[in-house]
Amino acid sequence: MALWDRIKESAQTMQAQLEAKKNDLKSGAFRDASMAMCALVAAADGSIDPAERQRVAQLIISNDVLQNFPADDLRQRFEEYLGKLTSDFDFGKVTVLQEIAKVKKKPTEARAVIQIGIVIGGADGDFDATERAVVREACFSLDVPPTEFDL
Template identity: 75%
Template sequence: MPFWDKLRESTQTMQSQLLSKKNDLKSGAFRDASMAMCALVAAADGNVDPSERHRTASLITSNEVLKNFPADDLQRRFNDYVSKLTADFDFGKVSVLQDIGKAKKKPAEARAVIQIGIIIGGADGNFDDTEKGVVREACFALDLNPSEFEL
């Protein structure tokens, strides 16, 4: 199976898994960790161009699980995390990973945050090594084994 087909199938499976847990994914820690993850993946290369920001924002607002939260609140949080990362990527990444790590108290939320990162990373059909690397780091922040997600 070509890589792109496998990636698309994997993200569809993850989206289905997320939908099945939608009612369990309503905490503030999950909301914040999800937006931090989206920003981290978008800024994985140290830069977020306007088209990438727009594409990620569209994915956030169209994601059924994230509709548990007001879209304008998610957008503001996403933009705040992106600002931290673009101001000083290394320092911002430490702060963002700390916020992602707050979701580790609930294993279902922690896994959902990683799945959202993978969905965001694969949205353009190219889940590159840099994006995989930041999602892998988020796994460690959440006390999850990256191999569980084929990272």
């Protein structure tokens, strides 16, 4: 199986697992951590071009699990976190990882946030090294072993 096919299959598997837990993923902390994760993956290389921003925003809006929340609210939070990352990536990353860590005490939510990062990163068929690295960092901030997700 080609690498692209494995990445796509992994993202689809993660999405199916998320959908199975949709009713457990309705807290504000999960919403915020998810948007922080989306922004972190989108800006993993330190910048984000308009096409990538639009692609991630579309994935957020169309994600069945994230439809538990108003789309405008998600967009606002995503843009806020992206702004922090694009103005000063290193400092912004600290802030965003702190937001992600707020779901640490809820294992279902913590793992779901990691899965969202993988779904977003793998949606284009190229879950690249920088995206994998930031999702791995998020695992550490959530006390979730990266090996659980083959990171």
